[in-house]
Amino acid sequence: MTSRTDLVEELMGRFPHVPREAVLKEDLLRGGLAFDDAALTDNEHGDVKPKSYFIFSFDHRTLPELGTAALRRPPEEIVLTGGPYGLRRTVVSVRTNPSSPYRVGTDSDGRLRLFLDGRPIADVGLPPMPAYYRHTLANGKSVMEVAPTIQWGYLIYLTAFRVCQYFGAKEECQYCDINHNWRQHKQAGRPYTGVKPVDEVLEALEIINRHDVDRASQAYTLTGGSITSQVNGLAEADFYGQYAQAIEERFPGRWIGKVVAQALPRADVQRFHDYGIRIYHPNYEVWDKRLFELYCPGKERYVGREEWHRRILDSAEVFGPRNVIPNFVAGVEMAAPHGFTSVDEAIASTTEGLDYFMSRGITPRFTTWCPEPTTPLGRTNPQGAPLEYHVRLLEAYRATMDAHGLSSPPGYGPSGPGRAVFSVSSFMDTLPSTES
Numbered sequence: 001m002t003s004r005t006d007l008v009e010e011l012m013g014r015f016p017h018v019p020r021e022a023v024l025k026e027d028l029l030r031g032g033l034a035f036d037d038a039a040l041t042d043n044e045h046g047d048v049k050p051k052s053y054f055i056f057s058f059d060h061r062t063l064p065e066l067g068t069a070a071l072r073r074p075p076e077e078i079v080l081t082g083g084p085y086g087l088r089r090t091v092v093s094v095r096t097n098p099s100s101p102y103r104v105g106t107d108s109d110g111r112l113r114l115f116l117d118g119r120p121i122a123d124v125g126l127p128p129m130p131a132y133y134r135h136t137l138a139n140g141k142s143v144m145e146v147a148p149t150i151q152w153g154y155l156i157y158l159t160a161f162r163v164c165q166y167f168g169a170k171e172e173c174q175y176c177d178i179n180h181n182w183r184q185h186k187q188a189g190r191p192y193t194g195v196k197p198v199d200e201v202l203e204a205l206e207i208i209n210r211h212d213v214d215r216a217s218q219a220y221t222l223t224g225g226s227i228t229s230q231v232n233g234l235a236e237a238d239f240y241g242q243y244a245q246a247i248e249e250r251f252p253g254r255w256i257g258k259v260v261a262q263a264l265p266r267a268d269v270q271r272f273h274d275y276g277i278r279i280y281h282p283n284y285e286v287w288d289k290r291l292f293e294l295y296c297p298g299k300e301r302y303v304g305r306e307e308w309h310r311r312i313l314d315s316a317e318v319f320g321p322r323n324v325i326p327n328f329v330a331g332v333e334m335a336a337p338h339g340f341t342s343v344d345e346a347i348a349s350t351t352e353g354l355d356y357f358m359s360r361g362i363t364p365r366f367t368t369w370c371p372e373p374t375t376p377l378g379r380t381n382p383q384g385a386p387l388e389y390h391v392r393l394l395e396a397y398r399a400t401m402d403a404h405g406l407s408s409p410p411g412y413g414p415s416g417p418g419r420a421v422f423s424v425s426s427f428m429d430t431l432p433s434t435e436s
């Protein structure tokens with residue numbers, strides 16, 4: 001049997017132009033990592049910033065199956081350096097998997113390291129508790145609950161609506177655990193506000209603004225589940241738009257405002273722009289037509305793939321193509337039983353989608369699929385997609401970008417190995433170095 005170390009080193013050897021950091025990061029994102037108890041946090045009372053569960057669980061087990069990591073949360077992210085691969089600084093989002101061959105623990109010299117198959121492969125740094133997490137709102141809620149930050153403090157993640165109105169097997173996206181994640185936090189008795197009141201969001205942002213003296217936070221993302229009817233009497237654009245309007249009135253231009261929402265009609269998109277939002281993410285999820293219909297049944301029924309794509313192009317006329325950044329979930333193309341069975345086919349399909357958007361000046365981005373166990377695709381594919389797919393996607397992404405003369409998308413912080421902070425994919429670690 002080939003070990004995971006063999007697999008990683010084989011791919012590092014076959015794809016020398018993909019940074020080694022990116023190969024490891026993709027493997028950690030697709031398969032997760034385990035933590036020794038000593039490497040867990042003391043939740044909101046310690047010196048390390050805990051995992052906030054900002055929208056999905058991004059774990060390979062349910063909370064009750066995580067053992068101590070369910071009581072003392074793992075860190076939000078880790079940063080890797082050094083080791084036998086000479087890693088430059090690499091920020092990785094934490095996806096917990098007690099069965100992973102990757103483990104964070106203390107080495108014989110007392111330092112925290114990442115082990116693969118029992119061998120230390122990197123020094124591990126943990127995110128310091130930000131000063132703003134030590135303050136609470138007037139009603140006692142924590143800043144982490146209302147306005148967590150990710151990407152090493154760069155991005156404030158505002159999940160305003162923590163469930164999705166695409167509900168059940170016939171509507172939910174087949175790789176998404178937003179509704180389950182909400183249920184499991186409620187069942188565990190954790191604070192997990194379903195609909196965040198606008199004034200709580202403003203109060204949390206006020207605290208961040210006051211205590212983030214180095215101005216590490218540069219952007220916010222307004223997001224949450226899709227709204228097919230109404231929430232508090234508001235349709236999707238009005239619901240998310242109210243936060244954008246309030247934030248930009250109170251803190252004009254303080255952060256780069258981004259919205260992740262469905263591909264909405266042009267008039268709705270225009271309202272986001274008018275409120276001061278600068279970047280729009282109408283995520284297209286997966287390119288292949290058959291897979292989109294199977295994996296996103298709600299979106300297919302309510303909007304439809306062709307209309308979804310047409311709206312993405314329309315929104316580029318409102319925001320400018322550089323500022324429309326639709327996400328796709330990298331890896332689901334290869335999920336059994338319906339996905340592609342060869343990496344070649346999956347990469348060809350994904351590249352066709354990249355080419356479609358990039359030829360129009362729109363730069364998609366991706367998050368690495370985490371096969372959460374309560375989702376249909378996670379249940380049937382607990383190993384996720386092959387690491388080779390993820391490595392070759394990085395190669396294809398960069399090549400397609402170069403072919404269309406595009407550079408790293410705005411609103412993601414610095415790019416390049418050793419510099420990137422975007423933590424849920426390594427595409428920013430793979431692009432040429434830039435400051436912001």
Ligand code: SF4
Nearest residue numbers: 164172173176225226
């Ligand atoms: S639209 Fe799909 S991916 Fe988005 S929150 Fe709903 S179920 Fe999840």
